[in-house]
Amino acid sequence: MKGLRTRWFNCLHLVLAVACAELPADEEVTRGVVVVETAVPQEGTPVVLQDLFLRATEEVVTEVVEVTPEAVPGTPAPPELESKELIVCQAAEPDSLFLYSSYMLDKENLHHAIYENLVTQLNYGYQAQGIEKLPSLADGDAVLQTVTVQAGDTVLSADGEVVTLVEGVDVLNAAGERVIFDGTPLQMGQLVVDFTLKPMVWSDGMPVSAADSVFSFEVNRTVEMPFTTADTFRTARTFRTDRTASYQATSDLSLRWTGLPGWLDQTYFRNVWTPLPQHQLAHHEMAELANLFGPNSDTSILSSGPFAVKEWVPGDNILLQANPYYYRHSEELPRLTQIEVKFIPDTNSAVAQLISGACDILTRDVVDASQLPFLLEAESADVITTYTQANPIFEHIAFGINSYGGYGDDNGRPDWFEDVRVRQAIAHCTDRQRMVDEILFGLSEVMHTYVPSVNPLYPEDIPQWSYDVAAANVLLDEAGYRDTDGDGIREDPATGTPFHVELGTTADNEMRQHLTEIFKENLLECGIDVELFYLPASEWFADGPEGKLFGRQYDLAEYAWLTEMEPPCGYWLSENISGPVAEGFAGWDGVNHTGWRNDEFDAAYRQAQRAFRSSQEYVTAHQAAMRLFAEQLPTLPLFPRLQVAATAPYVRNFGLNPTQPSELWNIEELDITLTEDEMMRATIPPAEFCAGITEGSSIECQALVALYQQMGSRDWYLYSDWLTSPTPCSWSHIVCAGNRVIELEIYSSGSGTLPPQLGDFAYLQNLQLSWQGFSTLPPEIGNLTNLRRLTLSSGNLPTLPPEIGKLTNLRHLALTGNNLTALPPEFYNLVNLTTLDLSGNKLSNFSPEMANLVNLKTLDLSNNRLSSVPPEIFTLANLTELDLQENVIVTLNSEIGNLTNLEKLDLYWNGLRDLPVELWNLTHLTELGLSSNNLSYIAPEIGNLTNLNTLWLSYNNLASLPPEIWNLTSLQYLYLRDNQISTLPAEIGNLTNLYWLILAENNLNEIPPEIGNLTTLNHLDLAKNNLRTLPQEIGNLTSLSFLSLYQNNLNSLPAEIGNLVNLYSLDLGQNNLTSLPLEIGNLRYLRWLDLPNNPLEVLPAELCAALPENISVHPSSLCNP
Known part of the structure; x- marks a missing residue:
């Protein structure tokens, strides 16, 4: 961002290519102004905000110090509200929620929740929100008065700059004429504007006062926030404070703003500052403010808005709860009792999370116009609602x-556009x-x-x-x-x-x-x-x-x-x-x-x-x-x-506005509204409903109703047919045998608890339960003794009940995506388990009783906190699949060689620097994942793994590979992306069964002719190397459908490339190609031909005519000059 100018016409800013550092919304008090002069503290002296505030003008202090906050008389206890909760998913996490920290869009969403806007802006117009009305010249609460100024006064120059009046300065006189000050006292125009706050209350029960607004003004004007790094933001933030002569509290709720002589602010009604809680902040030093409103603060952030911060889990979420003292409570606002703002930096999963119920709202930093086809398709299926603006x-x-400086003169450039x-x-x-x-x-x-x-x-x-x-x-x-x-x-x-x-x-x-x-x-x-x-x-x-x-x-x-x-x-x-x-x-x-x-x-x-x-x-x-x-x-x-956003279909009152950068501008109005039918199903007593069923068990029916009612409204659209007929076995997500429930799938993003009736399904064999909000598992789970398959995923379980050990018929158990740090001793009674998935937890070790699970064949411990492989695992001789990826394992024990029946071993994303030689004794391995470690050496004994079908070695530090690797003739998939490999031996031609070969992002200078032996190859990625030529033998790869040569140094292609008759996608971008062989026209199945950033002006008409009609050539101008 650059080009920000502080002239009086506007704060201008340039939208850069990657992101637009927009200025904060006006109601958040960010376009700034100047004020009364105060004593400046000496360098190095800690500044206490209370002292800072008291150094303001005596007139302001007189108005403010008389207002001593007291609890609002008769303030009611927090009301008991119907629980309505919503999950907002945004990509970025703010560094602070302080009003005057550096501007980021992710803060705006939360600012709307905790700071009540005084003036808001919708549809290119301004509206009063936290003030009784917008002042106006017509109503008399804004006045343009004439004042006399003289040398030494601070005024606004005719060019919009704040200046000290001296002879020779251009100003606008009271008549609006541009004059040069000659030292004689001069009359200028000056705006005076009166504001009245609405009777708001802080979330601790203290009244919001005009003094809080003056305090906010002083903080904005004076305090240099340590986390404000952009000078442009500081300039924009203080633009209005720098042009203010005084800002005073004239009563408990009344304020008066006076502008500098000469500043005839077009939007004078914005010169009111969002209050900050003086009684909470005034005794803090400046340096504390950065952390006071940050993720690791022990201080509760007081709110004047519809919600207050209940909890901030860094890197995960901010939990907002309804402010019980919100001044619009009589209007039944806010509609919701709780909002979770969840941070999902992996935006690729956002829409899936919305559809699954893990998110209720996706903000515009999560979705964009490129995703519209998928969003609109999902909307047509009534699973989401898409908004564009x-x-x-x-x-x-x-x-x-x-142009400047004779641009183009050296080549005779005419002034084309004059x-x-x-x-x-x-x-x-x-x-x-x-x-x-x-x-x-x-x-x-x-x-x-x-x-x-x-x-x-x-x-x-x-x-x-x-x-x-x-x-x-x-x-x-x-x-x-x-x-x-x-x-x-x-x-x-x-x-x-x-x-x-x-x-x-x-x-x-x-x-x-x-x-x-x-x-x-x-x-x-x-x-x-x-x-x-x-x-x-x-x-x-x-x-x-x-x-x-x-x-x-x-x-x-x-x-x-x-x-x-x-x-x-x-x-x-x-x-x-x-x-x-x-x-x-x-x-x-x-x-x-x-x-x-x-x-x-x-x-x-x-x-x-x-x-x-x-x-x-x-x-x-x-x-x-x-x-x-x-x-x-x-x-x-x-x-x-x-601007694109999306919500679940049950979210009400959501909308985008062209002059609101945040999607949550009306956060207090957001609601989950139930239809009359949904309300009935949510409240009917289970026994009453189930008295009318015509088949199945009444006990199981009541358990199903209890589960439905505990899910919460955000999930009911997935179960829209539940409680609509007297035949529970016909409802979705249920499988029955003999009118008894034997399979049940429950997906919920609600925060309700699992009801004890879960244990009433006596014949249940398969339970898949993905309940995002549950943190406890009822002990009645132990009643489900016929269970053979149990999935409890995406919850918040820190522990398991001992009763889990009663499920001795279990064969498959998945506990993925919880918060488990340990397993109860009874867990190891599940000796019939053949598959155990504990991925996505916080496990760092296991009990020796783990060795009891002798029938385990598949064990997934990925994405935990293991620093080494638990020794008990090495006793599980029947294991065929072991997944240890995304842990912090830096050393692999030699006992790994005991698992001689292993067929699949995944060790991705650990910190492995070397491998024990015993690893190469696992001769039954068909898949071995070693990508994203710190490996710089692979032992020759890898040649023992003659059954290996798939080998992942990407994202390591390998400069070479042992010759024995080229003898692994069973290999079909070989991944070597992002290493330091500079040469390939002729023996690569031995891998005649290869189907997929990834060599992108290495240092390869050439490809050996023997590559032509790989006639079964379907996918070849050689992007981002240093290749200057390709061997003619590449034309032998007639099974190839994908070929990427992106970002190399190729200046020509062999004509034999035209033999790749099954090629579907060919990426030649960012090379030095000046022409293409006409034989490319033989590629009848080619659908994607990428050629950007090559010195190509146009392709021969003969070649373009020969290409398939439905091909996409990029850039398109190559065949459409």
Whole structure:
């Protein structure tokens, strides 16, 4: 993020390629202002916030110290509410919940829960929330008064800067005229605004007072938070405090804000600060605040909002409970009693967790537009609800109208875009609707100016340049650019230079790569040749003059801007053109990268900035600026990005809003609403319902009803047919024999406990129970003595009841994804177990009685806390499968060799540095997983494993492999990704049964010809090596369906590649290929041909014609010039 400017027009900021560091929402008090001067503590002196507060002006202190917090009289005890719980899943965990820490979107969701907004913003408008009303000039609670200023006073200059008034400073006088201060006292305008807080209460029962708001103001203005690292955030946070003359508590609930003379703030009604609990925080030192609101704090964070923090488990979740003193309790708010905000950094599993009930809401940092096809498919099956909303970030292509420093002069570059007709022609020539349809599935809109059409300021008569190639060609002809030599490319009339331009954007961004390819294809229809280039964001947004964008060293540039509540016209002001200050520019952080100057646009902008937001002048001026922009097109707006979120179908009152960065802006309104039928099923006594069944056991029926009612409403849609008929054996997830339940599957994400009736299924043989919230297993589980298969997964079990030992008929037991740290002694009575899955727990050792489980064949101990293999395991001679991956095992005992019947052994993701020689005695092994360790050596004895079918050695430190490995002729799958292997021997050709070979991310310089012996190979990955050539024998791999040669140094391919007649996907991206053999046209089954970042302009027409019709060539322009 760069380019943030503190001029009075706006806080401008650039949306970078990877993420947009948006400024916090206004109601969170982040756009800042200046205040009364206070004594500055000496360096090194600990600052106590109470002292800091008392150093404020005497006037403020007088108002504040008289307000001594006392418990609210008659405050009721926390009400007993119907339990309603919700799980919100977001990707990132905040570092702190403090109001003035560095801005991150993940904090916004939680801020809405614990801080009551005073002013909120919805649909491009402002609304009062924690204050009685928005002050206004019309109502008299905002006043523009005239004050006399003199030399030495702090005022706002005519350029919007906070200055000390001295002779020669430009200011705006009371009449709004720009004048130069000559030392004579001068009259200026000054805003005074009064606010009244609603009668809110802190979560400890203390009243929220105006003094708390003044305290918050002082903290915001003065305290340097240790965890605020971005200067830009600090600047934005204090923007309003820096422009404040005073902020006072005039009564318990009343506040008065006075601005600096000259600051006629358009949104003066925002200058009220979200209260902080002075009675909790004032005695703390500054340095404590970083941790006070952090994950490891022992202090309860007081809340004025609808929820308070109950618990914070670092790395896992934050638990919010309803604030019993919430001032809107009489409105039955909040609707929910508890919200768990769960952190799921693995966003790939998010939708699956939503469908399974592990999440109820997915925020926009978890899902994005690329997942829409899957989301909409799930929605069509009524298992989720998908929400989309055009967000404030919009993509655009900037024209290099006035480049800096003679860019392109060395190759005679004409000023292609100085003529507005050329820019208008390019707008006509660009199929922006196609971009919206292909990239955002038609769910966004084509933009015609710098605000979307839903903005109330959007002019109905905005100039629009729809996709019209004929109209574009007419404009280009009029501008003198014609194709005089018949090659399809227009020329500059003055120099004859072909109309060839470069378009740059950020690398590794599929959306931008897609849209730029469409743009290139479109412009070729209009006789303009576009060359695409992609740079890392750090280079693309580097400081000028070297940086392409900020240095104005480009023809065309694709990137994004942020448009929020106020139209971002400052991005195109003449005074903001990037360039050296000494030459009259704004500096290299200037945000106008096009070099476009337009006095009429500048004047309209300034007129809009001088007008109050509620005035017609404000509307008229902004609309005039937008029309000018849309006509002149210094940049071509494309489309707003898409904000995506998803919920379970039972979540109510959820919605996205274009001017709210958080999906939880109305968190107090979120609800789980039951239908009348669901309510009946939730409350009917089990005995009453089961009295009417026509088949089966009444006892089992009552147990099923009890289970249903304990699940909670978020899971009922999975069991929508339960309690709807008098025949329980016909309900889903149940299997009966002789009208008795023998199989039962229960999936619940609720926090209810398992009912004791679970033990009433006397004939149950198979129980699969995935109950996310349960933390205890009822002892009645021991009654299920006919169980042969038991799955208890994804719970929160720290222990097992001793009664588990009664289930002696168990053959298969899975206890995955719990919190088990130990097993009870009775557990080892389960001597008939053949399969035991204890993965995903916290086990670090076992009892010697583990040796009792002599019938075990499959044992899964993955993802636990084992630092070594428990010795008892080495006595389990019947084991055929052992999974120890994702532990912290650094040494493997030699006793591993005792397990001579092992067929599968997984040791992924441990810390193994070497392996005992006894490992190679396990000659029955068919699968061996050793990936993601620290191995640098494999012993020759690996050659003993002649039955090995699959070998994983990826992500180690192997520079070479023993020759014996090439004698393992039974191998079908060999994984060697991300090692340091530089050569392959000819003996690789011995592995004639190989089906899958992964050698990506090594140091290979060449592939031996004997690779051609591997005629059964289906998948070959050689990406990210140093290959310059391929042997002709690669053409022998006629069974191959996938071949990746991505990111090598290949400059040619052998013609024999055309023999790979079964090839489905061929990745040749990021090489040095200047041509392809025509024989590739023989690949009739090829569906994916990837060629990005090669020096290829176009593929021969003969080759393109020979390729299959349904192939996807990337970039598409190679076959569609």
